[in-house]
Amino acid sequence: MTETISLAEAPKNSSLFVKAALGAVPLLSARKSTVPDRVVRLDGVKVDPDHLAAYCRATGLRFGDSLPLTYPFILSFPLAMQLVVARDFPFVAVGAVHAQNVIERTREISVSEPLDFRTHIENLREHPKGLLVDAITEVSVGREQVWRQVTTFLHQQRTSLSDQPKGEPKPEEVPPPPLRALRVDQKMITRYANASGDHNPIHTSALGAKAFGFPKAIAHGMWSAANVLGNIEGRIPEKATYTVKFGKPILLPATVNVYADKVEGGWDLSLLHPKKGYPHLTATLR
Numbered sequence: 262m263t264e265t266i267s268l269a270e271a272p273k274n275s276s277l278f279v280k281a282a283l284g285a286v287p288l289l290s291a292r293k294s295t296v297p298d299r300v301v302r303l304d305g306v307k308v309d310p311d312h313l314a315a316y317c318r319a320t321g322l323r324f325g326d327s328l329p330l331t332y333p334f335i336l337s338f339p340l341a342m343q344l345v346v347a348r349d350f351p352f353v354a355v356g357a358v359h360a361q362n363v364i365e366r367t368r369e370i371s372v373s374e375p376l377d378f379r380t381h382i383e384n385l386r387e388h389p390k391g392l393l394v395d396a397i398t399e400v401s402v403g404r405e406q407v408w409r410q411v412t413t414f415l416h417q418q419r420t421s422l423s424d425q426p427k428g429e430p431k432p433e434e435v436p437p438p439p440l441r442a443l444r445v446d447q448k449m450i451t452r453y454a455n456a457s458g459d460h461n462p463i464h465t466s467a468l469g470a471k472a473f474g475f476p477k478a479i480a481h482g483m484w485s486a487a488n489v490l491g492n493i494e495g496r497i498p499e500k501a502t503y504t505v506k507f508g509k510p511i512l513l514p515a516t517v518n519v520y521a522d523k524v525e526g527g528w529d530l531s532l533l534h535p536k537k538g539y540p541h542l543t544a545t546l547r
Contacts, residue, residue: 359482
């Protein structure tokens, strides 16, 4: 039977990261091999205009009367963390990275509308680089579902797939001229960490990133997913599906090439390495 956790307010990110750090201590862990059957619900969430403004400043998105397409991710992040930091969750939260994200919006959401959130985690599976899970969040206004998201997280570790033959790497190619070049530095990412509450050390500390196998601190995936949307703001349809795949992380500081191509039914977006052409992010808006 599904366990439902009803919250009166969103958990504080600071306390969640303390739990995440404690969960990373092997002697304190009690990990299971399945995802617990739990749902976290939080009703009547009212958007704080100051928080929304800070998010828009951190991502470069426009501050207005409607929520940016990616903003509910920030509101739902503590709910997903509440589930991941549990001692019986299959892996620890610290060091996990964002692999993919799919957002479906049925209409624009007003800043003034109270929002009801439901978040659960499912579909634990192996990957050559570790374990994947999907965090599912549904946002409703009254009885109307207005926003849904599937967030896929990767915890890097050895699995039964780790020793499978790897495909031939794609040859590096000089990318075409970009729409623009974007400089990303630690100051920008720290601003996003403060606005989003995601202080995972892989994003905020070079030493913390190295502890989890990254040579430098890396940009948040959802920062890049939000920032790239700024190139087509004003042209995003009210009803939209935004699918994002994250490639090689953006090591800070960095300059990336930005692309936004109009196609039938929507847009193709990407962030590419300016010299080697490999993707940091590829996305479709339909």
